[in-house]
Amino acid sequence: MAETIEVTGLRKRYGDVRAVDGVTFGVEEGEFFGILGPNGAGKTTILEIVEGLRQADEGGVSVLGESPWPRNPRLLPRIGVQLQASSFFERLTAREQLQTFGSLYGVPANKADEMLELVGLTDKADVRVERLSGGQAQRLSIACALVHDPELVFLDEPTAALDPQARRNLWDVLRQINTEGRTIVLTTHYMDEAEVLCDRVAIMDAGQILRLGPPAQLVRGLDSPARISVASGVLTVEDARRLPQADEAVDDGVSLTISTRDPSAVVAAMAAKDALTGVQIHGATLEDVFLDLTGRAYRA
Structure with missing residues (x-):
């Protein structure tokens, strides 16, 4: 299959800290790909470089056949990004927030209600975003990343702060959009989440990929009783x-x-x-x- 993302020899330093240290991997079209690692492993830095939010010191990155840096306007309608820390326009309701995001991509206003239903926020449509709980704001952030039907979606710890029911419901949403053909790149601290959702995972530490492959294959390779x-x-x-x-x-x-x-x-x-x-x-x-x-x- 064609590779949607190609990363080769990626490096990023902050002073003496090697946040990303020679990382190489590819993500195939339609794949659900997970990046796992402890805090400070370099997961978010890699995502930000691939998304075009940060410049690499060394290495090559190709996303949908394009270079994401400098910020590439041709890629913006084709990718959806849910950041680890999201900011919303102040004093807007959840519906208005989605309508505003959608308008940037020419999405009809009525798409907002469809997205609210998708992430289980229909009853919060007229609630201002600053009054949403942490979990509700997280779900709204994911809806904003999906409102323009991107073909490639980046999700940075999307189920953090979600209760078990909301987390499992979101898994169903992510499976659905992946089944529809979208490529998804996910970072998460929940190993069960990666095991259930991801076709392949890269396990990182200290800026390097330690192991990469399908979760079941990695588990079978572990000599554990x-x-x-x-x-x-x-x-x-x-x-x-x-x-x-x-x-x-x-x-x-x-x-x-x-x-x-x-x-x-x-x-x-x-x-x-x-x-x-x-x-x-x-x-x-x-x-x-x-x-x-x-x-x-x-x-x-």
């Missing part, structure tokens, strides 16, 4: 540790958890002992991959 949990008391810890292929067993008084790299052998042995009450099997996740690559130290 599966965890099998059953109700506490079904087996003793000693009996659990004697099961074939069991590596370790811990009972916290609620659940007995067994670590193993061969869960089928352990489950079969537990079934033979009629010890599968409340059984749950947990494999590695994208979060495990992320922590394996970036570590567990606190980040500012």
